[in-house]
Amino acid sequence: MREARIYRFLLKRFVYALITLFILSVLVFGASTFLPGDVGRNVLGGFASQQDVDIFNHAAGTDRPLVTQYVDWVTHFVQGDLGTSFQYKVAVSSLLGPSFTNSLKLAAVAFIILVPLSILGGAIAGLRRNSLTDRVITVTGVSFTAIPEFVTAIAFILLFGLWLGWLPVTAAAPEGANILTQVKYLLLPAFALVAVEFGYIARITRSSIVENVDADYTRTAYLKGLKKKDVIGRHVLRNSLLPTIAVVATQVGYLIGGLLVIEKIFNYNGIGLRIFTAAENKDYPVLQSGVMLVGIVYLVATLTADILYSVFNPRIRFGGDE
């Protein structure tokens, strides 16, 4: 009975994800198709003749009915055939694959720094509520969150890259570089991301900690005679992590697919920059498959968050999922 409920919960979440993906595919296809400009004109340039543009569009199939184009694209996409790039005339998978891997690497480095740091910062601020430490952590976090990431990134480049000369100003390590060198190249963009995200995650953790410190069960735990470190460790921190997990999971999609500005400033061939370039050049096969890939990442992250949340919070798993 209990296992059936778990499966039903997971199945429901999975079906929701599929429906979301379907809606996303329609939106992505529709939005890219209605982008201003013409594929053939864009690829061949402003000085090409209209006849050449028409021939290109016919060969690329962009002059077919929209429904036909959509069905053709989706059919191939689900079979793993992402098509051929209009811009580069190579397989889309050969472009998106390395870009996606790069995005994963940057996200991983940022994640490893961000999650412990922001949870620790939020926990300290929450446990020392209204102290100077709390105010310093909160104000610093909010300030960095409020500053646009391109400003933070450029400031870091100037400070750590050009003036102090400690870190490389571009994120891509030379070919064949070992893991340590790759991490070194990724540190500056990762710091820029941490600066933007720290305040958000730390604030959620802090408010959760504050809520749980004031909760009745915490008072009961103290009255039972438990030591402060046990109360904090076993009860407060554990319960406070629930909302933090949800927030962190939703940021995974952003850290992988939403870093266009950071990737551009640090000249990093991530999935965000690849999608942006494809949009600029009307490279629909790359654009559509790239956005779908990021969409899948978002959904997987959200699904994972749901599962983790349910693991930590049985109320959701066994009846509260409605």
Next chain:
Amino acid sequence: MERDPLKRLDEYRLTQGTELENTLIDEFLTGEASRADFLRHASVIGLSATAIGAALGTAGYASPARAATRAVKAGGRLRLGIIPAPARPMEPHLFADHGTLATGSICGEYLTATNADNTLSPSLAISWKPNKDGTQWAFNLRQGVKFQDGSPLTAADVIATFKRNTDPAIGGSALSAFKGVLKPGNIQAANGGKTVVFYLDAPTAAFPYLCSNTTYQALILPSTYKIGEFAKGGTTTGGFKLTSYTPGVGAKFDRNPGWWGGKTPLDGVDATYYTDSAAVTAALLSGQIDLISQVSFADSRALFGNSKVQIISAKGTPHREISMLISTAAAIKPFTDRRVRQALALTLDRPAIIKQLFSGLAVPGNDSPFASVYPSSDPTVPQRKQDLVQAKALLAKAGYAKGFQVTLTTEKYIEIPQLAQILAASAKKVGIDIKLNIITSDAYYGGTYDGGATGRGTTPWLNTPLNITDYGHRAVPNVVASSAFKSKGVWSSSNYANPAFDKAYDAYSAALTLKQQRKYTGIASRILLADTPVIIPYFYNWTMAASKKVTGYKASAIGTMTGLSKTSLA
């Protein structure tokens, strides 16, 4: 003991000199052509080094000095930043943007090479000669050249390359350059395969330029070449071999040990593509790269005047055309009056614009495509200067003493938005109120190009009353003059039509001697100054930035990077 140069020159003229060569020598000795113009034109018509030396000696000049041989530090890999990244397939006959042509030219070579001073040098062809009227050009191929896969360079390879670039059925990007000049079947091998002869559609004095890196698509590939093979490497003859290419990321090149030019000082080149000028600027300043393929003063001011950076530039003809639509339904009334067009042109302070936008690395334009950098341009045509009093008087005569309002449409591309603002501010001084409509390049070149009420489609750059369009470098003014200024030109944003200009242009195009060319460009330029369908405020230099350790690199005005084979790192 060296013989008297006059005797050598006479001997050459009597025994070998063609009529065309003898005319050029006469023009030089009588002072009609300067030393620089003589050297440029001599390189175009294929005058031998012996004859050039004798002519210079006769006129009292020293022979052109060969570059002093100096020790260069061998080895090392140059880290190159190419901006922007290739936007098209890495396929030579489709090259049409800086990223592709810069990458392809690191490993590829052409029949001839256009130098930074617009002279031509031998490359895969060691010499070339036209027939009497310039309708046939014979190129003698360098012997012993091998492609990087080991196969020898033959006439068949050259013929196949030019066939691919001139065949409309293949649809290459160089068709506009060869249209009306060369048909795909009109190329033949001669002299036992050591010579290739081009039979042209019409006399074309500038044809050797069309075989150089300025027609960057005409990179010589093997006759067995199949489309799609270039990015795999090994299909070219240059000093470097392409070993890897990743779209949007970069390319790697290693030294070609079998290069006919000897051993390149560099072991290799690692090219990284950039999309953001701030990123590539920071990369050079932090020492992560050694050379940037192009920089603009507008976007990368931190590099100019920086003690760690050297600015390398080549005089060229990239320019902007401010077009006033004068004869379609979209034309607005003031611009149908040439006095109004002249008035707008007179509002611009061109030297100040050049200083502000290019830090001086440009020359003033004179509202015609015949830039002063071309030897064929008539230097006696008066330069248009700012004259607000005359501009106001012209507007008053045209019935617009109080000015008028117009919208300027243009693209967000390098310094063009700043130029648009400068034009609006300048025009304001004589009462012309210009509203700016700055759109993306996609939107600016978007829409249809034919049909509709005017037959010019809907694209903004051909259908708005006032606009600014970007033009790249050309080794000769022919393509821009015929496409953007001649009647019914396919790029004519102004829709200008004047039979007198057409006649002067056709006469220039067929003229083989410098004297004749200048005569007709003079006529054509004066007609354009009077009619002013287009304002060309400047022609700017191709500008690059490098760290101080890069030595020996000479820029090309078109942005090709063949010069890397002679570059070293100090």
